[in-house]
Structures are given as C-alpha cells and as structure tokens.
Amino acid sequence: MVQKTNNSKQSQILRQSLINRFVHWTTALSVILLIITGLGQLPLYTRYNVTKLPGAAWLGDYFITIKLHYLGALGLIFVAAFHIVYAFARREFDIFPRKGDLKESYQIIKAMLTKGQEPASDKYLAEQRVAYLFIGLSLILLIVTGLIKTLKNVPGVDLSHSLLYWNTSLHNIGTGLIIFGIIGHLAAFLLKDNRPLIPGMFTGFINREYVKHRHSLWYAKLLNRGEISESSLEAAENLKSDGNDRANTQTHSF
Structure with missing residues (x-):
C-alpha cells in the first residue's frame, strides 16, 4: 500500500495550485451567475415561459435577479483584482500571452x-x-x-x-x-x-508522463529548478514493476 502511494505521488505533477483553482472556480461561478441573472433582466425567462417551469419562478423576479447579479459582479471584481495582484506579486506570468x-x-x-x-x-x-x-x-x-x-x-x-x-x-x-x-x-x-x-x-495534479511529452519546456524547467527529478520517477516505476511482478507470482502460485 505504501509503495502504491509513493508511486502515485511520483507519477503526478502539481500544475494548478490551490490559489489557481480558487481563482478559476470563483470566476466560473461568478460568470455563470452573471449570465443567468443578466438574461433575466432582459427579461427572456418570462417571455419564453421559462418561469413556468418548476422552481424557476424566481428567474422572472427582477429584484431577486438584480441582487444576485450584483453578488456575481462583486465576486468577479474581487477575484479579477486578486488574480492580477497575486500574479504580479509572485511574478507568475505563465498564462499571460506571448509573442x-x-x-x-x-x-x-x-x-x-x-x-x-x-x-x-x-x-x-x-x-x-x-x-x-x-x-x-x-x-x-x-x-x-x-x-x-x-x-x-x-x-x-x-x-x-x-x-x-x-x-x-x-x-x-x-x-x-x-x-x-x-x-x-x-x-x-x-x-x-x-x-x-x-x-x-x-x-491540481496531472500525469507526469503527459507533462514530459506535451509540456516538455515546462518539464525541463522543473528539472532545472530541482522541483522534480528523473531518478524519483525511475524509482517509482521500479516500485510499480516490482509490485506487478510479485502480484503475478502470487497469482501463479495458486
């Protein structure tokens, strides 16, 4: 069991930190809320009888949708400001466009x-x-x-x-x-x-072999910075291979 856990850790690379995931999902939820409530301001839901569906009556209530729209806007403004300040403070510009x-x-x-x-x-x-x-x-x-x-x-x-x-x-x-x-x-x-x-x-994690072959420039940077090592991957693969050999041996013994 310990070997399996170690192998799992070595075969994965952290690509999205907790902060990145917080920014991504807060943005996603805020935008979804803004779109849903924004369409309600037109008002499309009443016009096309969406509000007659079970549990959808609130979509036609202007005061409810406008308050939720402002809530979504506050969430979006906050996370956008947070993302920009955090990126420049940490000098993390990997996602920023390049020539x-x-x-x-x-x-x-x-x-x-x-x-x-x-x-x-x-x-x-x-x-x-x-x-x-x-x-x-x-x-x-x-x-x-x-x-x-x-x-x-x-x-x-x-x-x-x-x-x-x-x-x-x-x-x-x-x-x-x-x-x-x-x-x-x-x-x-x-x-x-x-x-x-x-x-x-x-x-937050993705497959290490995928990174090695498709994101080779990033993989090389991780190696140069000492954040990962090829020896640790080889050791994990050997552990996996030894575990499979023992499992096959036990199976054949029956």
Whole structure:
C-alpha cells in the first residue's frame, strides 16, 4: 500500500495550485451567475415561459435577479483584482500571452487534428494563453460597462442617453463574447489530447508522463529548478514493476 502511494505521488505533477483553482472556480461561478441573472433582466425567462417551469419562478423576479447579479459582479471584481495582484506579486506570468502565440496555436490545433508533431510547449499551451487573453478582455469589458450601468443608479449622477446606449450595447456584446469564450473553452476538451488536463482543475495534479511529452519546456524547467527529478520517477516505476511482478507470482502460485 505504501509503495502504491509513493508511486502515485511520483507519477503526478502539481500544475494548478490551490490559489489557481480558487481563482478559476470563483470566476466560473461568478460568470455563470452573471449570465443567468443578466438574461433575466432582459427579461427572456418570462417571455419564453421559462418561469413556468418548476422552481424557476424566481428567474422572472427582477429584484431577486438584480441582487444576485450584483453578488456575481462583486465576486468577479474581487477575484479579477486578486488574480492580477497575486500574479504580479509572485511574478507568475505563465498564462499571460506571448509573442507568436497565434501562430503556435494554429500549429498545435493542426497537429491535433492531423496527428502531426506539436511544437514544444511550456506550462500552458499557446492556445490556452490566447483563450485567457480573449476571456480576460471580455471580462474586463463586462466589468467596466457594468460599473457604468451601476453608476447611473447613483443619486446625483446624470449620464447622457448616448453614453448609456453605447454602454449597454457594449455590455451585451461582452456577454455574447464571454458565452462564446466559455463554449470554446469547454469544446477544447472534446479533443482527446486535452483531456488529461481536466484533473488539474479539480485536484491540481496531472500525469507526469503527459507533462514530459506535451509540456516538455515546462518539464525541463522543473528539472532545472530541482522541483522534480528523473531518478524519483525511475524509482517509482521500479516500485510499480516490482509490485506487478510479485502480484503475478502470487497469482501463479495458486
């Protein structure tokens, strides 16, 4: 049992820290709440009889949806500010876009579809950094226009109708962009090559061999920094091999 535990630890690499997972899931839940309640402000749910479904009547209540919308907005603003401050304080810019990401994203997607050779990747694939930029800019657009929409409700603040019109239009565009971004983000996992990354957003860990072969640049950095070692992996593999040999021997003895 001890050998199995040691082997499990050595065969996994921490890719997403607890902080990263907190930021990811807080953002996801805040955005989902904002989309659901935002659509209720239009009001789509009443128009298309969604509110007649069991337990869905609250979706047509303006005062409930607006309060939940503000709650989602507070969560999003907090986690966005936290993420930026934390990233710069720790100088963790792995997910930030880099020059040439668009070209490299094309090469990666082409390789996945044609079973060709992908370019060597760092901790994050180029396409993931591009997606981060797209979703990040969309969220910034939502936050800025959302704050302006809130400002119009402050007593003594008088905003022009032209500003409010364009601000609302941009807010709606931002909503459409973020929905598109979420669909694209989830659709990426329809590709088999991306699926081993999924456990990382729940447990934080992903398969070591996957990292070694698909994220070779990051793997090399981990080796150079001494955070992992090839000898520990070989030892874990030997333990696994010895355990299998003993199991086979015991089976044959019967």
